[in-house]
Amino acid sequence: MPKINLDAIPQANTTGYPPPFDVPVKARWYRRLAPVTGLADFGVTHCVLKPGAWSSQRHWHDGEDEFLVMLSGEAMLIEDDGRHVLRAGDCAAWPKGNTNGHHLINDSAADCAFIVVGGGTRTGGGYSDIDMLFTADSRFVHKDSTPYGTEPK
Amino acid sequence: MPKINLDAIPQANTTGYPPPFDVPVKARWYRRLAPVTGLADFGVTHCVLKPGAWSSQRHWHDGEDEFLVMLSGEAMLIEDDGRHVLRAGDCAAWPKGNTNGHHLINDSAADCAFIVVGGGTRTGGGYSDIDMLFTADSRFVHKDSTPYGTEPK
Numbered sequence: 001m002p003k004i005n006l007d008a009i010p011q012a013n014t015t016g017y018p019p020p021f022d023v024p025v026k027a028r029w030y031r032r033l034a035p036v037t038g039l040a041d042f043g044v045t046h047c048v049l050k051p052g053a054w055s056s057q058r059h060w061h062d063g064e065d066e067f068l069v070m071l072s073g074e075a076m077l078i079e080d081d082g083r084h085v086l087r088a089g090d091c092a093a094w095p096k097g098n099t100n101g102h103h104l105i106n107d108s109a110a111d112c113a114f115i116v117v118g119g120g121t122r123t124g125g126g127y128s129d130i131d132m133l134f135t136a137d138s139r140f141v142h143k144d145s146t147p148y149g150t151e152p153k
Numbered sequence: 154m155p156k157i158n159l160d161a162i163p164q165a166n167t168t169g170y171p172p173p174f175d176v177p178v179k180a181r182w183y184r185r186l187a188p189v190t191g192l193a194d195f196g197v198t199h200c201v202l203k204p205g206a207w208s209s210q211r212h213w214h215d216g217e218d219e220f221l222v223m224l225s226g227e228a229m230l231i232e233d234d235g236r237h238v239l240r241a242g243d244c245a246a247w248p249k250g251n252t253n254g255h256h257l258i259n260d261s262a263a264d265c266a267f268i269v270v271g272g273g274t275r276t277g278g279g280y281s282d283i284d285m286l287f288t289a290d291s292r293f294v295h296k297d298s299t300p301y302g303t304e305p306k
Contacts, residue, residue, distance in 0.1 A: 004243075
């Protein structure tokens, strides 16, 4: 049946970020839901941030729309215009090509959880606060295009 | 900022279903989030079901993937294999082309709310329990293809 047994899907905390950019996402525990359910038109990730964890480096996508809905707990959404609290039921949307980078930080003392949906075509994107871009084939490079030499995410 | 002010988006309860199939969805109050946020790669709907309301007639999509996450309250998910309770944080996925029709019924005494995401290409689909199909251009027809004569949804 199509109800998803989340507990049966292992959580991962891996990242392809080169050091030291990988450190803030070590306590980000995610499950990719599309591969296990047969969804192909968009990607869905269930993500738990432990206290202190970041959802990602602050970023944008050139070719992919992104949508997020908070499920539990509390996180700070960081964007060019500052910080916005997200709580259960709050939603956010980032259309592709908007270079107002975003990420979530769990500044609270408890876990928080959210669902994030991504669609479109991976054509690359950038990071607001660090010298890094991601490419269409998910490599991480400096803003002058020289590679970091790490594996694709 | 990309955090969505849900309260600023009017709720609708309209449907293109021909009578009497429109009756069970009269107390389904939804907000389409993609048009107001600029998302184009997939559709997102925020939906509240009042007690007794259905999310839709039990249906499937031939060409569109669908994903749902419960935000609050409780609903019954009805599928070919029976009934499954959905509560806050529960997720379900319906890959396109799977003719195991689904819908949610709010059998509880309180409102429930969920987010549903749809992607892919509208090529039509069907309804499990009634003599109705929907077409690529969102018209409703009998299973012998004769039209109901109502407006597209």
